[in-house]
Amino acid sequence: MSMTRRSFLRASAAAAGAVAASSTASGLARAEPGAASSANTAGTTLEKVGVAGRPDKKGYRKLVQGKGWPLYVREELAGAKSTRDSTRTGLASFVQLTDIHITDVQSPARFEYVHPLQGPAYRPQEALGTQGAVALIERINALSGGPFTGRAFDCVVSTGDNTDNHEIVELDWYQHLLSGGTITPNTGHPTRFEGVQSFGSAMYYRPELDKPDLYKDHGFPTIPGLLHAAMRSHTSPGLNMRWYSVFGNHDDQMLGTVPNDLIDWLYLGNVKFDLPGTDPTAAAIASALRSDPASVVRLLAKLKTTGPTLPATADARRRPFTPREFIRSHFDRSITGAGPVGHGFSDPDGPSWYRFQIAPGVLGIAMNTTNSLGIADGSISQKQLTWIEKQISAHADQLVIVFSHHTSTTMTAKLPNPETPGEAQFDGSHLVARLKTHRNVIAWVNGHTHNNEVTPHRGTTPAHSFWEINTASHIDFPQLARIVEVTDNKDGTLSIFTPLIEAEGPYTADPSDLSQKGLASLYRELSINDIHLEDRIGTAADRNCELLLANPLS
Template sequence: MSSINRRQFLRRTGLAGLSAGAALSLAGSPFASAAGLDRALALSARRAVRVGGTTLEQVATPSGGAAGYQRLAAGPGWPLVVRGELAAAQSGRDDRRTALASFVQFTDMHLTDTESPMRFEFLGHLDDAACRPQETLTVRGASALVERVNALGSGPYTGMPFNLVVTTGDNTDNHEQIELDWYLSVMSGGLITPNSGDPDRYEGVQNSGDPAYWNPELAFQDTYKQAGFPQLPGFLTAAGRTFRAPGLTMPWYTTVGNHDDSIVGTLPDLGLLGDVYTGNRKLEGVNAADAAQIFALFKTDPAGALLKIGQLLGDANLVRQVTPDDRRKPFTPKSFAQAHLDPAVTGPGPFGHGFTADAAASGDLYYTFPIADGVVGISVDTTNMAGWADGSIGTAQLHWLEHQLQAHSGHWYDTDGNVVRGGAGGDYIMVFSHHTSTTMGNLLPDPRNIFDGRHNGSELVTLLQRYPNVVAWVNGHTHMNQITAHGHAVPERSFWEVNTASHIDFPQHARVIELADNGDGTISLFTTLIESAAPYATSFDDTSDTNLAALYRELSYNDPFAKPAAKIGTSLDHNTELLLAKPSR
């Protein structure tokens, strides 16, 4: 779609009465009272084309007391906050605004094979990512998010139809082929059976009878039910039954994350443990001392953690026999790219979803793609298969990235601060990765190329600030909403880093991002959080697909080992207008 002026859009759709040029300032704590919140929401709505279907309208909010299992209900929406740290907001810009791009970010969906022998749920009391009460419902929850995006269709502030959806990694939880198959079907549509092993029954910790886990179908009081979790007859059977995923109605692209190439996103996978993934031994009965030792090794000695786990797998008293399944085999970077080249998962396109035959041959999972006319995306691979969850970027890829930045920039700055004139380039540039600038300190040599140097997030920020056409770095990994201003003494060298919460942990958000030219020497990035299409209300005796998707959200809020308040972020990280100086041409 060609660029569209907001005033023209409002007139065309009969919504001109919503136009208002006022900006909501950060000064004065406008949300401090109910009246202030109401005024802020009203102003946010007047500045928008529409707010329905977004967190500008309503937000999942606990409806009970301060303690115990909480039910969710629709609470007040989150107003738009204007952030002017990098450029001042000019009055009247709403009526001058021209839309340049509109897209949706998915991140950290963690589609999970909960019955896999290569999961370590016994670490759940030490790390909430090891075992979640809602994780049998990841595939349905992701499909409900797709439903939301399809229904929304366009950006709330520009009205521009979505150009595409881009994921920023951890699409799978444990880089298993079956999880990848589910992901590709969620995105492109089709029948999915979110179950592995025995097709007729669930074989995981949630029917183990171990009181450390939530056993939803059993009557005994495990630790979760003691905290108010319900008993849900038929829950596990329903969670694993076949359903049809609608698939996106717009193009989509994939960025890779650490859970897409490592064992539980942390331990190096050198191709030696495929038999454990696909075999019949699931480690469950690990005592607290051994669990603590393994958890410590995760952070200091990933290879040592694998050795310890291998020893415990040899103890028959700690192992549960499960049905083997070859579909659990771990995929490699090459087979990850190759799977995207299957015509059966092309859906609305593009073919390969960013990956090419060259990527499938090399395993290099980084590429450039068009977002809209004059707006380009660069997807980089910040994973490090040496182990540990955090990432970095290799020297070869860093050089490739700089070449791409130069190809799409009319000018840039050298390392001494001098302007370098480029060719005919002049696109706005958005960079996508899994890791954030503060989680790229893992400089271990990557086993894919042990002689390739590694570079941290600070180095990447410094590189991006040399290219004024870079307006945003969009990422995930931390499972929290956080927006960071990367300022520079030269205003056009500033950019925004937009980090969005996961879609497995509460608040289970995705983010709409719109780029607009304000016609006054500034540009705006509108970032609007959205929830899945699942209703807030749940029933404990309903196993319909709709209710399961709703339970996915509610259970995630009540996870006793998660910290939802920290992941939600502040008003500065929610629905925002991020101002930037327009780069000179």
């Protein structure tokens, strides 16, 4: 998501609350604490989950171990029969990653100074993103499979915003994280950290300076050497199973919201702008990013002469990649990892959407819902939608799960898309309506909102209904990924289990431990103390669920 996402995040959160509240009130969602007793809950949030500890005098909270979240059975689309626990068969099991936002925090092409007005413009934990991602990969690799079926994971699907600012170097880090290899999360000067956390004002968390700042006022610790440790080379084991990529708006345009080519000169510059929070230009830029991204050009032209600026060593690796380059990079055999070559994309110069076989009888369709016009919200083009429907119809003997970055409620950008000139663009409600015309679509899995939300979409018949499963990000707390298990209950229904998982490693961080694992723990702990923290956990009925629906193939 973009740093201008708050307006529609509020709407999405409200919709999520309304769905969960109405479902629970009507008795169609219920907790079954004992239902997971026969499942292998180890390593999932069914077993335990990180929660905020007691705040210190300034409000800073350690992350500590809390009780696991219960399983919620949801019956909006089909009733649960008592025999299903002894008759079900696992059909598919996979892991969804979303909104990892691998970030070049030293890049000049960022707007950290608007964070008092747009919180996601700067996060105190963002310099530790690659270490945090490795810890999540280690968790996935350590799990034996789905907790309810025991089925080994068929694959991993990353549903967009794999990078934060669609830079070539961020894409390289992302692919080495998932495929395995060495990552050196540093750009610009080879030994000097040149981001706002080192040179910036007291508006930012400056961990290596023994000076007050906005975050230390809230109890953030002084940690000598933290930023230099964050820059060190470290390794990722890579996923030990097939993985697939989906486009997100941050993979498509500057910070997910600025039209391409307008201010791309920022990427390769040798200064970073850093305005005081009281500067009216900062407020104007924040407003422009929210409502009129093209007007940022004029505002930045002014800053080129007036400043203020911070030094930044220019680095050609910060060049923004194009959609074609994003696709082609997945065919690089030197970083393919567990594969497959292309990671779902059918051709290095082909379309940005594709189909893939999740498991026998279960087909995946990856959509590209981004709109390159400079809009954080999404849409879908006529050509792509026609192709998707042909694939669903051509595989009528299989269950179908569709994947995208955007949710149905954040696909509102029906303006022309420069990537698909001349084509009509359709919103999320239209896509939902089209998916409901097919019997075999059972789920739509997505991200973008950084929240957990599970929504039933009821069709004209039970067989034309499906679940929409939206998962929180891995940059903002609670930093989760989701297991999805599909089972045939042998009673005319299917169950889709959606247990959430956290990264590997201790909950409580040790500020003196600047190892790779220690930094991963700090990544989580700093995120729960972000001064812009929002409640993104969702209701209990949006987290660990058993989602019932009619088996359209029975």
